[in-house]
Amino acid sequence: MDAAVRLGRALMPLLRRVGTIAVALWGASVLVFVVLNVLPGSPAQVILGTQATPQAVRQLTIQLGLNKPLLRQYLDWVGGLLHGSLGVSYISHLSIGAQIAQALSVTGPLVLFALIIGLVIGLPLGFLGALRNGRVSGSLIGSLSQIGMAVPTVVAGLLLVIILTVKLHVFPTSGFPGWSDPLQALRALVLPAFSLGLVEGAILSRYVRASVLEQLRSDYLRTARSKGLRVGQALRRHGIRNAAIPLVTVVGLELASLIVGAIVVENVFALPGLGLLLLDSVNNRDLITVQDIAMLVASAVLVINLVVDLSYRLLDPRLKGLS
Amino acid sequence: MPLLRVRDLSVTSGSLTLVNGVNLEVNAGERVGLIGESGSGKSLTALAIAGLLGEGLRASGEVSLDGEDLVAATERRRCEVRGSRIAMVFQEPMSALNPTRRIGDQVGETLRIHQGLSRRSAEKAAVDLLRRVEFADPERYVRMYPHELSGGQRQRVMIASAISCDPEVILADEPTTALDVTVQRRVLDLLDRLVDESGCALLLIAHDLAVVSEVCDRVVTMYGGRVVESGSVAQIIDDPHHPYTKALLATSKALSVAETSLGTSLPSIPGTVPNAGQFPRGCPFRDRCDRRVEACVEVPPTLVRDTRTLACWNPVVDDEPVLEEAP
Numbered sequence: 129m130d131a132a133v134r135l136g137r138a139l140m141p142l143l144r145r146v147g148t149i150a151v152a153l154w155g156a157s158v159l160v161f162v163v164l165n166v167l168p169g170s171p172a173q174v175i176l177g178t179q180a181t182p183q184a185v186r187q188l189t190i191q192l193g194l195n196k197p198l199l200r201q202y203l204d205w206v207g208g209l210l211h212g213s214l215g216v217s218y219i220s221h222l223s224i225g226a227q228i229a230q231a232l233s234v235t236g237p238l239v240l241f242a243l244i245i246g247l248v249i250g251l252p253l254g255f256l257g258a259l260r261n262g263r264v265s266g267s268l269i270g271s272l273s274q275i276g277m278a279v280p281t282v283v284a285g286l287l288l289v290i291i292l293t294v295k296l297h298v299f300p301t302s303g304f305p306g307w308s309d310p311l312q313a314l315r316a317l318v319l320p321a322f323s324l325g326l327v328e329g330a331i332l333s334r335y336v337r338a339s340v341l342e343q344l345r346s347d348y349l350r351t352a353r354s355k356g357l358r359v360g361q362a363l364r365r366h367g368i369r370n371a372a373i374p375l376v377t378v379v380g381l382e383l384a385s386l387i388v389g390a391i392v393v394e395n396v397f398a399l400p401g402l403g404l405l406l407l408d409s410v411n412n413r414d415l416i417t418v419q420d421i422a423m424l425v426a427s428a429v430l431v432i433n434l435v436v437d438l439s440y441r442l443l444d445p446r447l448k449g450l451s
Numbered sequence: 452m453p454l455l456r457v458r459d460l461s462v463t464s465g466s467l468t469l470v471n472g473v474n475l476e477v478n479a480g481e482r483v484g485l486i487g488e489s490g491s492g493k494s495l496t497a498l499a500i501a502g503l504l505g506e507g508l509r510a511s512g513e514v515s516l517d518g519e520d521l522v523a524a525t526e527r528r529r530c531e532v533r534g535s536r537i538a539m540v541f542q543e544p545m546s547a548l549n550p551t552r553r554i555g556d557q558v559g560e561t562l563r564i565h566q567g568l569s570r571r572s573a574e575k576a577a578v579d580l581l582r583r584v585e586f587a588d589p590e591r592y593v594r595m596y597p598h599e600l601s602g603g604q605r606q607r608v609m610i611a612s613a614i615s616c617d618p619e620v621i622l623a624d625e626p627t628t629a630l631d632v633t634v635q636r637r638v639l640d641l642l643d644r645l646v647d648e649s650g651c652a653l654l655l656i657a658h659d660l661a662v663v664s665e666v667c668d669r670v671v672t673m674y675g676g677r678v679v680e681s682g683s684v685a686q687i688i689d690d691p692h693h694p695y696t697k698a699l700l701a702t703s704k705a706l707s708v709a710e711t712s713l714g715t716s717l718p719s720i721p722g723t724v725p726n727a728g729q730f731p732r733g734c735p736f737r738d739r740c741d742r743r744v745e746a747c748v749e750v751p752p753t754l755v756r757d758t759r760t761l762a763c764w765n766p767v768v769d770d771e772p773v774l775e776e777a778p
């Protein structure tokens with residue numbers, strides 16, 4: 129009984145968060161639907177081309193169910209989503225779910241790869257920048273990350289393409305061979321992942337540096353040193369966990385921006401991921417596919433936020449029992 | 452030879468001199484009070500002694516523990532001394548404790564560092580230490596986090612951690628200033644008792660002469676980063692020679708009177724403490740002193756007689772004592 133109450137109390141914040149996410153997703157679905165349906169250009173017209181007769185266009189409109197009232201169309205779409213069915217493409221008549229899954233097999237690894245690159249660059253650079261603060265090497269790291277931040281992802285991507293593929297022929301410029309040969313697939317992802325990860329790593333390094341500096345200046349680190357720990361030991365034992373608290377948010381935001389960035393970068397590198405699928409679908413007025421992708425990205429961002437919030441609770445004992 | 456001997460200790464930040472040629476001594480088992488208004492350089496002196504100055508600050512001079520100069524020593528050597536032979540208690544017990552580590556971990560940590568205790572035995576030791584600082588239910592408190600404790604409890608945790616390795620000297624920087632008035636007394640009494648029991652020396656920094664006169668054997672007055680007067684508690688409290696000590700004493704006394712008769716405005720030393728680097732040339736107290744003479748534009752030399760030191764051109768003494776220059 130008592131245990132059940134305690135479990136319930138522990139789960140309450142989680143349940144509340146899940147509820148918030150559901151509401152946010154519903155809002156997103158309305159927004160996405162409305163925005164896409166006020167977009168000019170009827171899908172049937174676009175599919176049939178400018179030469180089509182009005183009768184043919186009208187017939188296709190009925191066939192696609194686009195003559196139904198908007199509310200009905202909305203309910204059909206959301207109802208499908210709730211049953212796990214993402215619908216069928218107007219154009220290819222293929223299952224959208226399968227198409228998105230296919231695209232995710234490129235975008236997912238790309239984002240993960242880019243995140244790892246960002247962390248591998250940002251964490252050590254930030255730490256070093258903080259520990260060498262006030263020295264020449266520290267300023268050098270600072271300017272380096274400033275440059276990294278100033279370069280937009282697309283420019284970084286194009287630069288990498290020019291240097292590493294056109295000039296040095298190290299990596300393929302574009303395209304994706306599929307996962308049947310994992311090594312080739314990874315090779316195709318290296319450049320796009322780097323052009324995404326470099327910038328995120330540079331941004332992350334600034335936050336890491338600031339966070340670690342704050343720890344180095346904190347009273348409790350001084351206390352730790354007064355006990356006989358050297359600066360590095362004190363930072364390891366008392367600083368890292370506290371430094372991580374604000375960084376979790378930053379990494380969450382970066383992950384979200386990586387997902388958005390991936391959509392852009394995929395178009396630069398002609399990777400058949402979510403970004404390319406999205407662009408094609410927009411061009412073809414394949415509205416349901418666009419709606420589904422938008423909802424997918426929205427859910428991903430919300431789930432990332434949830435994970436960020438929960439890890440706060442793990443890292444910071446002061447938040448225990450608070451909602 | 453004194454246990455702790457500070458000679459000509461200065462702390463600089465760039466071209467600013469924040470602590471200027473401080474001399475002081477603490478004998479084994481002795482309790483020395485360091486007083487002075489805010490901004491006098493008390494905390495920086497204590498931090499410089501422990502070798503814990505923040506970034507951008509540099510210490511010069513000599514800090515000898517049992518004859519070994521810590522300023523000249525390597526950082527590795529200083530780390531061996533910190534916590535085991537010199538312990539510190541800071542002013543703000545909330546920020547001085549790590550918010551994400553359990554009390555037990557933080558109290559037992561010094562023992563783990565210097566005596567290589569295992570996690571398990573350090574926690575056991577932490578329970579005993581918490582009991583020594585008057586926690587009624589220490590087994591429960593070792594598992595808690597700092598935010599679950601009151602200010603007074605947190606400061607007792609800091610004290611427990613400071614005494615854990617039986618240090619030879621404790622540097623306590625205004626240990627009760629940040630606390631609720633109602634618990635200041637208790638924490639001070641506790642510190643007093645523990646220092647008594649262990650026989651360690653104490654350098655107690657305080658604003659308040661009343662606190663120092665109760666706990667300490669000797670008093671050192673600082674102003675403008677310099678030591679202006681020092682002597683036994685009886686000498687300084689009953690017969691201050693330096694105009695600054697005298698003024699400080701007057702405000703302290705007025706304060707304890709005002710506690711009982713509310714409504715009277717508290718007399719304070721005229722003027723305010725200048726910011727670092729903006730003290731007048733010569734005697735730093737010159738522009739607030741009502742006894743200043745022409746000579747005060749020069750820094751007064753520190754004169755030593757018996758157990759007293761004094762740096763003033765026109766001290767508060769009726770029968771001019773025969774003072775001789777410090778060696």
Ligand SMILES: Nc1ncnc2c1ncn2[C@@H]1O[C@H](COP(=O)(O)OP(=O)(O)OP(=O)(O)O)[C@@H](O)[C@H]1O
Pocket residue numbers: 464469487488489490491492493494495496505506507508658726727
């Ligand atoms: N890191 C620093 N950089 C520059 N100036 C500093 C630094 N730390 C302290 N100071 C200055 O040095 C002077 C002495 O500071 P200190 O903290 O030692 O005073 P204090 O006597 O302990 O005062 P309080 O009673 O307020 O604690 C002050 O004017 C302060 O502003």
Ligand code: SF4
Pocket residue numbers: 693694695734735736737738740741742743744747751762763764765766
């Ligand atoms: S030296 Fe002069 S100004 Fe300074 S305290 Fe003494 S009398 Fe006052």
Ligand SMILES: [Mg+2]
Pocket residue numbers: 493494495624625
């Ligand atoms: Mg201070």
